[in-house]
Amino acid sequence: MLLRHPADKRTLLWTLIFTPGVALLHYLRPEWAWQLFPFSMYFAVSCAVIAHNHMHCPVMKNKRANQLFSHWISIFYGYPVFAWTPTHNLNHHRYVNKHGDATITWRITKKHNVLVAASYFFVSSYYQGFWIKDFIQQAKKKSPALYRRILLQYVVTYSAHLALVGISVQLFGVADGLKIYALTFGIPAFFALWTVMLFNYIQHVHTDPWSKRNHSRNFTGKLLNILLFGNGYHTVHHDQANLHWADAAGVHQKIHHEIDSRLCHKSMWWFFFRQYALTPFVSKLGTVQVGRAPYDCPREQRVADRPETHDIGAVTAGGQI
Numbered sequence: 014m015l016l017r018h019p020a021d022k023r024t025l026l027w028t029l030i031f032t033p034g035v036a037l038l039h040y041l042r043p044e045w046a047w048q049l050f051p052f053s054m055y056f057a058v059s060c061a062v063i064a065h066n067h068m069h070c071p072v073m074k075n076k077r078a079n080q081l082f083s084h085w086i087s088i089f090y091g092y093p094v095f096a097w098t099p100t101h102n103l104n105h106h107r108y109v110n111k112h113g114d115a116t117i118t119w120r121i122t123k124k125h126n127v128l129v130a131a132s133y134f135f136v137s138s139y140y141q142g143f144w145i146k147d148f149i150q151q152a153k154k155k156s157p158a159l160y161r162r163i164l165l166q167y168v169v170t171y172s173a174h175l176a177l178v179g180i181s182v183q184l185f186g187v188a189d190g191l192k193i194y195a196l197t198f199g200i201p202a203f204f205a206l207w208t209v210m211l212f213n214y215i216q217h218v219h220t221d222p223w224s225k226r227n228h229s230r231n232f233t234g235k236l237l238n239i240l241l242f243g244n245g246y247h248t249v250h251h252d253q254a255n256l257h258w259a260d261a262a263g264v265h266q267k268i269h270h271e272i273d274s275r276l277c278h279k280s281m282w283w284f285f286f287r288q289y290a291l292t293p294f295v296s297k298l299g300t301v302q303v304g305r306a307p308y309d310c311p312r313e314q315r316v317a318d319r320p321e322t323h324d325i326g327a328v329t330a331g332g333q334i
Contacts, residue, residue, distance in 0.1 A: 020259030021072045024063055024242070028082075032056040032089050039197040043185060050196045055240075057201035060089040061209040062244045066258045068097035069250075071333045079333040084166060088173045091202025093166035095334040099148035100141040104320075105213070106254050109222040110307045113316025115140040116210070118218040119308055125218050125300050127289040133214045134207045140318055147320045162334050174198060215284070216247045221304030226252075226271045232281040233269075238262060245281065248272055273303050 016022065035052045038045065064086050066072075071079045087094045100115055108114035116137045122129055152160040177198055182190035221227040232238075232245035243258030246265040250256065256264060269277060278284045292299035 015073055015075065015078060017071060017074050018257045018259060020257065024066075024072055027056065027059055028063060028086055028089070032060060036089075036197050039193055040181075040184065043189065043193055046193055046196045050200075053197055053201040054204050057089055057091070057205035058208050059241065060086050061091075061205040062241050064090045064094040065097060065101070065209065065244070066242055067333055068094060068102060070255050070257050080162065083333050084169045087166055087170040089198075089202065089205075091170075091198075091206050093163070093170050095163050095166050096141070096145050098334060099144040099320075102254070103148075104141075104144050106251065108316065109228050109251060110217040110220065111222050112308070112310050113318075115144050115318065116213055116217075117307065118214050119306075123302075123306075123308070125288065126293070130211060130214055130218075130289070134210045137210050137213075138206075143318065144320050159334060166334075174202075212244065215281075217307075219300040219302045220276060220307075221302075222307045223305045223309075226268065227273045227276055227304050230276045230278070231265065231269075231272065232278050232284065233262075233265070234279050234281065237281055248276075275300075275303055 016025075035049055035056055039049050039053070042049075063072075064083075067079070067082065067086065072082055073079045083094050105114055105116050110117050110119075118133070120136055120140070121132075149160070149163055152163055178191070178194050181194040181197075184190060185193055216230045217228075218230075220229055226248055229247035229251050231247050234245065238245045238261075243261040246261035249261050249264045249268065252268075253264065287298050288300060
């Protein structure tokens with residue numbers, strides 16, 4: 014069997030059938046564009062989550078198949094998926110919201126409100142850029158094959174989007190063509206990038222990275238974790254980064270009693286509503302720092318925001334780049 018885990022039949026169903034199917038419907042029935050738009054948004058976000066899962070635990074057994082799959086989901090995700098390796102696998106999982114993590118939640122402020130959450134993408138993207146740039150430079154010096162694969166991901170991703178713009182304009186004219194492209198690929202891709210970073214923010218803001226179990230916030234709703242491929246179980250993900258998403262619920266169940274109850278939520282939507290709509294009026298409903306703050310770090314242990322080098326030799330798992 015080509016798949017490493019049988020649950021990834023659903024991964025392929027989402028990425029090879031549903032996601033391109035909705036995109037094709039946009040072009041076949043452009044009058045349905047606005048009705049299809051929410052589905053394009055969801056499937057782009059699901060591709061972002063799948064990209065994250067794939068870069069931790071490759072979908073396929075075959076190295077070449079993993080690389081082809083990476084190219085494919087990069088188009089819907091909106092950015093070459095190799096970037097998960099330097100910014101997430103090698104950086105975020107190492108520092109977990111402490112000094113040195115490019116994705117820290119407390120860089121500008123320790124407050125948690127809708128403005129900070131909404132702007133987190135732009136701040137985090139800027140600092141992640143240093144790690145991506147360094148990773149590419151190190152690959153160019155030390156691993157020409159990896160460097161070529163990274164460049165190919167960029168070429169495939171952006172060439173595909175340029176081709177899709179051209180097809181849209183050719184089929185529907187400039188104004189309608191750009192609208193169809195934007196509703197099918199452009200806006201959903203940006204939304205996927207923004208949303209997956211928002212997930213990272215809410216999963217770590219006001220948590221305790223020094224704790225064995227309280228370093229992450231969890232969302233345990235069954236439907237959410239079906240739709241987002243286990244992304245709600247974040248404590249076990251940091252405990253076992255290569256754990257397959259389909260096994261996360263079972264492992265979480267074994268350790269949930271060790272996690273502070275303030276870091277386990279049934280509904281992500283209620284969390285959003287309570288935190289961003291109700292808390293401005295009833296402050297006690299908002300999140301508070303659980304345990305030791307991530308910035309409570311001895312000065313000698315602090316790490317610079319900008320990397321000096323990357324361990325290219327560590328990039329071996331599954332050949333998914």
